[in-house]
Each structure stands twice: as structure tokens, then as C-alpha cells.
Amino acid sequence: MGRLILLRHGQSLYNKENLFTGWTDVDLSEEGIEEAKRAGEILLKHDLLPDICFTSWLKRAIHTAQLALKEMEWEQIDCIKSWKLNERHYGAWQCHNKDAIRKEVGDEMFMAVRRGYDTSPPPLQDGDPRLAENDPKYRKLDPSSLPRGESLKATRKRVLNYFAEAIAPELARGKDLLVSAHGNSLRALVMAIEHLTPAEIVEVEIPTGEPIVYVFDETLHLLRKERPARFSKD
Numbered sequence: 001m002g003r004l005i006l007l008r009h010g011q012s013l014y015n016k017e018n019l020f021t022g023w024t025d026v027d028l029s030e031e032g033i034e035e036a037k038r039a040g041e042i043l044l045k046h047d048l049l050p051d052i053c054f055t056s057w058l059k060r061a062i063h064t065a066q067l068a069l070k071e072m073e074w075e076q077i078d079c080i081k082s083w084k085l086n087e088r089h090y091g092a093w094q095c096h097n098k099d100a101i102r103k104e105v106g107d108e109m110f111m112a113v114r115r116g117y118d119t120s121p122p123p124l125q126d127g128d129p130r131l132a133e134n135d136p137k138y139r140k141l142d143p144s145s146l147p148r149g150e151s152l153k154a155t156r157k158r159v160l161n162y163f164a165e166a167i168a169p170e171l172a173r174g175k176d177l178l179v180s181a182h183g184n185s186l187r188a189l190v191m192a193i194e195h196l197t198p199a200e201i202v203e204v205e206i207p208t209g210e211p212i213v214y215v216f217d218e219t220l221h222l223l224r225k226e227r228p229a230r231f232s233k234d
């Protein structure tokens with residue numbers, strides 16, 4: 001039996017300012033730091049001590065995992081980082097105020113991109129300083145593999161590739177895994193694990209700092225889902 005613990009990072013500085021974040025590498029706010037520590041308390045209280053930690057390459061997810069594991073006095077485990085767990089790339093909407101974008105594009109387009117399945121934000125154009133290829137973190141990757149604006153569908157493709165190659169084999173070995181990632185990269189994973197349709201995923205919001213636990217058998221058949229912060233199973 002392997003447990004998959006999904007944890008959305010605590011509130012970031014951009015979440016606090018109501019800005020689209022995507023691949024922008026902003027840190028946690030004070031509130032986000034507290035949420036990450038509280039997540040550690042919840043995990044410890046429920047004996048959810050992971051064998052391996054996975055995070056994205058973005059510091060809000062990395063710091064959330066570190067703060068939670070520190071709170072648990074469980075810092076000895078390996079933490080494997082992959083850009084494939086990064087947040088959905090929000091294209092030209094990155095760094096812009098969400099209310100201003102909603103006003104500019106209208107409610108329907110805003111919600112189609114933000115919570116729909118196959119609508120992408122407008123992509124970043126050549127020369128834009130926000131392109132991932134301008135960030136030294138990604139310079140050893142093939143620039144053509146780096147997104148410039150992703151739908152949830154595109155995000156799901158890269159997240160599921162990584163899940164299949166790196167996460168699923170450990171789960172099948174019965175390991176308990178912490179995945180510290182992002183609202184939309186985790187929505188993509190939840191959609192696949194729970195077999196949700198594009199219409200159903202529209203309604204799914206992942207709360208910051210609140211672990212969601214999936215328990216699998218060794219054939220990766222899902223046995224149950226738990227929300228330890230809510231003290232109930234659903």
C-alpha cells in the first residue's frame with residue numbers, strides 16, 4: 001500500500017496580490033509560510049511520514065515542502081525536483097492582475113482558460129523577458145520543450161508523463177510520497193487519479209496548505225482518498 005500526499009504550496013506573494021503566477025518564481029507570503037508549517041503539523045499528527053518528497057522547480061513549492069518537513073522533524077528524506085511539476089504556464093497573463101484580465105477578456109474566456117480543460121492563455125511572444133528560456137534554471141533544457149502558455153490539457157500531459165516515469169513506480173513499491181506542487185499542476189493530477197471529465201474538473205479547487213491523500217494498492221488501484229485536515233474521509 002502506497003500513499004500519495006498532494007500538497008499545494010502555501011499562499012505566495014502573487015496569490016496575495018491577486019496576480020497570475022504560472023512559472024513566475026515568487027516566494028511564499030508570511031501567511032504561506034504559516035500554512036506550510038501547519039501542513040507539516042497535520043501530516044505529523046496523522047502519521048503521514050513520506051519516504052520521498054517530490055516538488056517542482058519553483059521556490060514556493062520547494063519551500064513549502066521544506067517548511068512542512070522541518071515542522072515534522074522529517075528532513076532526512078530525499079527531495080526530487082522536476083520542472084514537469086511546475087505550475088501551468090500562464091503565458092501572457094503571467095504577472096497581470098486577475099480582475100484586470102477578467103475585465104479585458106470577459107467572464108467566459110477568463111473562466112475557460114482559468115478552470116476549463118483545453119483553452120490556453122495567449123502565449124508569450126519571442127523576446128518576452130518572461131520566457132522560461134531567459135531563466136538560468138531552464139537553460140540546459142531544449143527551449144522547444146519549454147511551454148509559453150498552457151491549457152490544463154497541456155499541463156496534464158507533462159505532469160502525467162512525470163507521474164508515470166518517476167512517481168508511480170515508487171507508489172507501486174508501497175512508498176509514501178509527498179508531492180508539493182501547484183493549484184493547476186495538482187488539478188491535472190487529481191483529474192487523472194479521480195477520472196474526472198473536463199466538465200467536472202471546472203469545479204475542482206485545490207486549497208493551499210491542505211494535504212490530500214490517495215491510498216493505492218500495489219497494482220496502483222485507488223483504494224481511498226482522505227482529507228486529514230478535515231478529519232473525515234470522502
Ligand SMILES: O=C(O)[C@@H](CO)OP(=O)(O)O
Nearest residue numbers: 019020021022087114183
Ligand atoms: O496564478 C496561478 O498560477 C494560479 C495559481 O495560483 O492561479 P489560478 O488559481 O487563478 O489558476
